[in-house]
Amino acid sequence: MKPWTHWGTSRDTVALRLPSHDAGSGLAGRALGFASVGGPFAYDPFRAYRAGLVTNPNMVVAGAIGMGKSTIVKMVVGRALADGQRVVVIDPKGEYEPLAHAHEQRSLRLGRDAWCHPFGGSLEGDTQLLATLLALADERPLSVEEHYDLRHAVAACGDSRSLPRAVYDLVHEHLADEAPSAKKQLALRLDRFIHGDFAGVFDGEGDPVDFAQPLTVVDLSSQWHGSQRAVVALATLACAQRVLGARVGPSYVVLDEAWALLSDEGALRWLQGSWKLARSRAISHVLVLHRWSDIAAVGDAGTRTRALAEGLLRECETTWLLRQPPDEAREMADVLGLHPREAAVLVGLTKGSVLVRYGAVSSVVRIEPTGVDLVVIDTDEAMREG
Numbered sequence: 138m139k140p141w142t143h144w145g146t147s148r149d150t151v152a153l154r155l156p157s158h159d160a161g162s163g164l165a166g167r168a169l170g171f172a173s174v175g176g177p178f179a180y181d182p183f184r185a186y187r188a189g190l191v192t193n194p195n196m197v198v199a200g201a202i203g204m205g206k207s208t209i210v211k212m213v214v215g216r217a218l219a220d221g222q223r224v225v226v227i228d229p230k231g232e233y234e235p236l237a238h239a240h241e242q243r244s245l246r247l248g249r250d251a252w253c254h255p256f257g258g259s260l261e262g263d264t265q266l267l268a269t270l271l272a273l274a275d276e277r278p279l280s281v282e283e284h285y286d287l288r289h290a291v292a293a294c295g296d297s298r299s300l301p302r303a304v305y306d307l308v309h310e311h312l313a314d315e316a317p318s319a320k321k322q323l324a325l326r327l328d329r330f331i332h333g334d335f336a337g338v339f340d341g342e343g344d345p346v347d348f349a350q351p352l353t354v355v356d357l358s359s360q361w362h363g364s365q366r367a368v369v370a371l372a373t374l375a376c377a378q379r380v381l382g383a384r385v386g387p388s389y390v391v392l393d394e395a396w397a398l399l400s401d402e403g404a405l406r407w408l409q410g411s412w413k414l415a416r417s418r419a420i421s422h423v424l425v426l427h428r429w430s431d432i433a434a435v436g437d438a439g440t441r442t443r444a445l446a447e448g449l450l451r452e453c454e455t456t457w458l459l460r461q462p463p464d465e466a467r468e469m470a471d472v473l474g475l476h477p478r479e480a481a482v483l484v485g486l487t488k489g490s491v492l493v494r495y496g497a498v499s500s501v502v503r504i505e506p507t508g509v510d511l512v513v514i515d516t517d518e519a520m521r522e523g
Contacts, residue, residue, distance in 0.1 A: 162500065164188060167216050169209070170504040178502045180493065181216070182421045182455050183387045191454040191496040194387070194421035195412060199429055199469065200459025205489055205504060206425055209457055210391060211236055212510050213423070214352070223388040224352050225377040227370055230393070231358035236513045244356035245346060247369055248337030251355075254345035255375035256300040263300060264288045266375055269403045271326045273367045274335065278403060282319030283326075290323075299340035301330040338369060348380045366397045371404055378411055382418035395424035396431035405445040412452055424453065429465040432472065447472045456494045460486040 161172040166179035182194035198206050211233075214224050218240065226233050228244065237244050245251045256263045268287055272278045279287065290304045297303035305327040311320040312328070329335050346353070360369045374392060381388040398404045415422060426432070435446045450472060461469055463484055470480035479499055483492055486501075493500045506514055 162190070162495065162498070164190075167219065167507075168505070169212055169216070170502045173501040178493070178500060179216075180213075180455075180495065181220070182495075183222075183419070185455065185495050186416070190498060193412075193415050193452065193454050194419075195415050195453040196421060196423045196455040196457065197426065197450055197453045198423065198457040198459075199426040199461075200457075200491070201461050201465075202427060203488070204459035204486075205491070206427065206457075206459060207232065208506060208510075208514050209459075209491060209504060210393075210423065210425060211513050212504070212506060214389065214391065215510060215513065217387075217389050218351055221351075222386065223348065223381060223384070224391065225348055225373075225381065225389070226352070226354045226391045226393070227357065227373050227377075228354050228393060229357050229361045229366065229370070229397070231356050232393075233354045234356070237352065237354040239513045240350075240352045242350055242352055242354065244354040246356050246359060247346075247373065248335075248341070248360075251346040252299075252337055252339060252341035253372050253376035254299065254339070255372050255379055257296070257379055260288070260292055264291045266407065267291065267300060267304070269407050270368055270372060271323075271330075272403050273371065273401055274329055274364050275326060276364050279326075280319060280322070283323050286319050286323050301327060301339045305331050334365060335368060338372060346376065348377060353377075361394075361397075366394075367401060367404060370397050371407070374398075375407075375411070378414075378418065378420060381420055382414070387419045387421065389421045389423055391423040391425065393425040395426055396435070399432065399446040399449070400435040400442070402442045402445060405442065405449060408449055409445065409452075412449060422453070424450070429461055429469045432468070454496055458483055458486075458492040458494070459490075460484070460488075 161176035161178040162180050164179050164181060164184045166181050166184065168177035168179045170178050172178045182191065182196055185191045186194055198209055200206050214236065217224055234244050247253060255266060264287060268279050268284055290307045291300065293307060294300060294303040308320050308324040311318060312324045314321045330339055355373050357366065357369050360366060370392065374390060377390045398408060412422065432446055435442050437443060456473060461483060466480060466484045479492060482501060486492060490501060490503050493502055
C-alpha cells in the first residue's frame with residue numbers, strides 16, 4: 138500500500154477554492170437566502186471584517202440584466218438599516234424611491250432639494266478633488282498652470298462655505314482678459330459650477346446635505362447624461378465619505394451604474410485613494426455594475442485606465458456575482474481571478490442565485506426576499522432589474 142504523502146484540511150480546500158460543505162458564512166444577522174446545501178446565508182462586510190474573512194468592507198455587485206442586482210442591493214441595505222447602520226444610495230435612475238418611502242424619507246435631487254459640500258479636508262485633498270471634478274466636467278485634465286493657480290486659490294480660500302464659489306470669486310475677474318491665460322481658463326471652467334449646468338450642486342440656500350437620516354437616497358436621474366453624470370456622482374460620493382467618515386459606526390455608500398466613474402483616469406485615482414481609507418472611515422462602498430463589458434469599455438487591455446479600473450474592483454474583497462453570458466463571464470473570471478470551478482458555476486447560475494466571494498471563501502446562494510423585503514421590491518419585478 139502506498140503511504141500517505143499529503144494531508145489536506147479545510148484551510149487547504151479554501152485556498153484551492155475546492156467545493157466543500159457550504160453551509161453559509163457563519164456570520165450573525167438576518168439571512169439573505171440559503172447557501173447551496175441549505176444553510177441560512179447572512180452577510181455583513183463589517184462582521185466579515187471582524188471575523189477575519191475579509192481585509193476591507195468594499196463590495197461589488199455584478200450580473201446580467203434581470204438576474205437580481207437591485208434586489209440584492211435593497212436587501213443588503215434593508216438589513217444594514219435594521220442593524221442601525223447608515224446608508225447613502227447614489228441613484229442614477231430614480232429606482233430607489235420606494236426604498237426611501239419605506240423608511241419615511243424622500244429622494245433628494247442636487248440643485249433642487251439640496252447641495253453638497255464634499256470639501257473640508259487638507260489643502261492637497263481639496264485641490265485634487267476640485268481639479269478632478271473640473272476635469273470631469275470638461276472631459277480633459279487641467280494644465281500644469283491651471284492646477285498651480287487652483288492650488289494657490291484653494292489655499293487662499295481657507296474654510297469656505299462653498300469652495301468652488303470661493304475660488305471662482307478669486308479668479309472670475311480674469312474672464313474679461315483679452316489674452317488667453319491659465320487663470321482665465323480656470324475661471325471659465327468654474328463658471329459652469331456657479332452659473333452653468335452645475336449651478337446649485339455646490340452651493341445653495343441653507344446648509345448642505347448632511348446625511349443625518351439613517352437612509353439618504355440621492356436621485357441623479359435628471360443629471361445622468363453627458364459629463365454631468367460623472368461630476369454629480371463623484372461629488373455625492375465624496376460628500377458622503379466626508380460626512381459619514383466623521384461619524385461613529387459603520388456606513389454604506391451604494392453607487393449604482395458605477396461604470397460612470399470607472400472610465401476616467403483622474404476619477405479612478407481619486408477613488409483608489411478613498412478606497413484605502415474605507416476601513417478607517419468604516420465605510421463600505423458598494424459598486425453596482427450592470428454589464429461586465431462596461432469594464433472593457435473604460436479602455437483597451439493594457440491601458441492605464443483599464444488597469445486602474447480592474448485594480449479597484451479587485452480591491453473590493455466581497456463580490457456578488459450573478460449570471461453572465463459566457464464571453465463576459467470569461468472576462469470577469471480573468472479580472473477577478475476566479476477559479477475555473479467558480480467560472481463554471483457563474484455561467485450556470487439560475488435566476489435569483491448568486492456566487493458570493495468574500496475573501497478566500499465562496500458561497501452559492503439562493504436569494505430569498507422576505508415579506509419585509511417585498512415592501513421595497515416590486516413582487517412582479519423581484520429578481521429583475523427595475
